[in-house]
Amino acid sequence: MTERTAPPIAGTAEGHSSAPFIPGLDGVPAARSSVCFIDGDQGILEYRGFPIEELAEKSTFEETSYMLLWGKLPKRAELEKFSRDLATHRDVRFRLIDLLKCLPDTGHPMEALQAAIAALGMFYPDRDPMNATDRYNSTVRIIAKAPTLVAAYHRLSHGKDYIPPREDLTHAENFLYMLSGEVPDADVARVMDICFILHAEHSMNASTFAGRVTASTLADPYTVVSSAIGALTGPLHGGANEQVIHMLQQIAEVEKVRPYIEDLIHRKQKIMGIGHRIYRVKDPRALVLQKLAAQMIAKRGGNPLLAVAQEVEKVVAEHLAAKKIYPNVDFYSGVVYEAMGMPASLFTPVFAIARVSGWLAHWLEQLVDNRIYRPSQIYTGTHNEPYVPIEERA
Ligand code: COA
Secondary structure, eight states: OOOOOOOOOOOBTTTTOOOOBBBTTTTTOOOOOEEEEEEETTTTEEEEEHHHHHHHHHHHHHHHHHHHHSSSOHHHHHHHHOOOHHHTOOOOOHHHHHHHHHSSSTTHHHHHHHHHHHHHGGGGGOOOOOOOOHHHHHHEEEEEEHHHHHHHHHHHHOOOOOOOOTSOOOHHHHHHHHHHHSSSOOOHHHHHHHHHHHOOSSSSOHHHHHHHHHHHOOOOHHHHHHHHHHHTTTTTTTTHHHHHHHHHHOOOOOGGHHHHHHHHTTTTOOTTTTTSSSSSSHHHHHHHHHHHHHHHHHHHHOHHHHHHHHHHHHHHHHHGGGGGBOOOOHHHHHHHHHHHOOOOOHHHHHHHHHHHHHHHHHHHHHHHOOOOOOOOOOOOOOOOOOOOGGGGGG
C-alpha cells in the first residue's frame, strides 16, 4: 500500500528527541488493525478481506456490520439473531425524544446525533468496556438506535411527530420509513442498504482515529461514538457530502461547470468531494455510488445534478489529475440521496448511521491490546517568562 507522505519537519519532541513532526500524521501507523484494508494506488478497499464491490452487490448492512464487528461472515442463525437484536432495540426512551425536542430547530442533525448518542449512554449503566455482555449490548443499542435518533430529530425539528421504528423492516427500510411514515419500495431500500454498506468502514480516518483515542482511555462506547461523530462532522471529512450537493445546486447547469471549477482552482480553493489522503485513483466507493445515482435518477425521472457532477469530475481531471486527485466517496453520495428525496442536512448523518459499525469494530479491536494514546509535541513556546503583576502590564 502506498500513501502520499508529507516530508517530516525537524524539531525536538517531548520525550523523543529524534522523532520528526509529520503534519496530519500523514503515513504514520496509529494501530495494527485487521478491520479494513485500502490500497490507494490500485483503488482497492476491503472490509475484513472482502472486496467492497462484492459486499455492495451481495451483502446487507446487518451482515456487513456483523462481519466488521466479529471478523467473520455470520452463519444464518447468527445473522438472524443479530438482525433481531438490532430490530428490537430500535426504539428510544421517551426522555430521549424529549431531549431532542428541547434542542434548537436551527441545530445541525449531526450536532443532535452527537448529543443524543452521548446522552444515550446515561440511560444504560451496563456499558463497561471490560465486560463482554455490556460490550455486545452497547454495540447493538448504538447501531440500532442511531437511525431512530437521526429520523426523530429531523422530524421534530421540522414540526412533525416522531415516528416510532418498526421491528418487521430491515435497517435501511426502517430508516426511510421513520423519515416519511411510508415503507419504501424494495429497490429504493436496497439503494439505501448499499449506501450504508459503502459507508460502514474506512480504516484509520479522522473520525475512527478520534474514536480510538477516546476508546484508549477506556471511556464507555457511547462516549467513543460521540467523539467519532464530532470528528465526522467537519467539511474535510464526512461533512463534504453536504457541501458537494450545495456546490452542484449552485452550478446547476453543465455549461456553467468549467468557469465555476476553474475559478475555484485559480483561487486555490478546495473542491468538495475531491481528493483523499490515501487514494491516488478514483475512490472505489465513488464508482459504485455513481452507478447508483444513475439508477435512482432513472427511477425518479430526470435530474440535472448527475450530469453536472460528471462534468465537474471531467474538468477537475483536466486540471488536477497530475496531483492524482479524484472523486471520493462524498462526491456522488449526495446525488444518490437527493434523487431519493432526502434533504442535504441528512447526508452526513446517513454517513454516521453507517459508520457506527466501523467505529465500534475499531473500539472492540482497540480494547484487545489497549495502550492509551498519548503522542508528543514539538514545543514552540518560550521558557522562564517573568510573571508581571496585572497592574504593571503595559
Ligand atoms: N480540490 C483542489 N485541490 C485539492 C483538493 C481539492 N479537493 N484536495 C487536495 N488538493 C490539492 C492540495 O491543494 C494540495 O496541492 P499542493 O500540493 O499543490 O499544495 C494537494 O492536492 C494535496 O492536498 P492536501 O490538502 O495536502 O491533502 P490531504 O491529504 O491533507 O487532504 C483531503 C485530504 C480529503 C482533506 C483533501 O483532499 C480535501 O480537503 N478534499 C475536499 C474535502 C473532501 O472531499 N473531504 C472528504 C474526504 S473523504
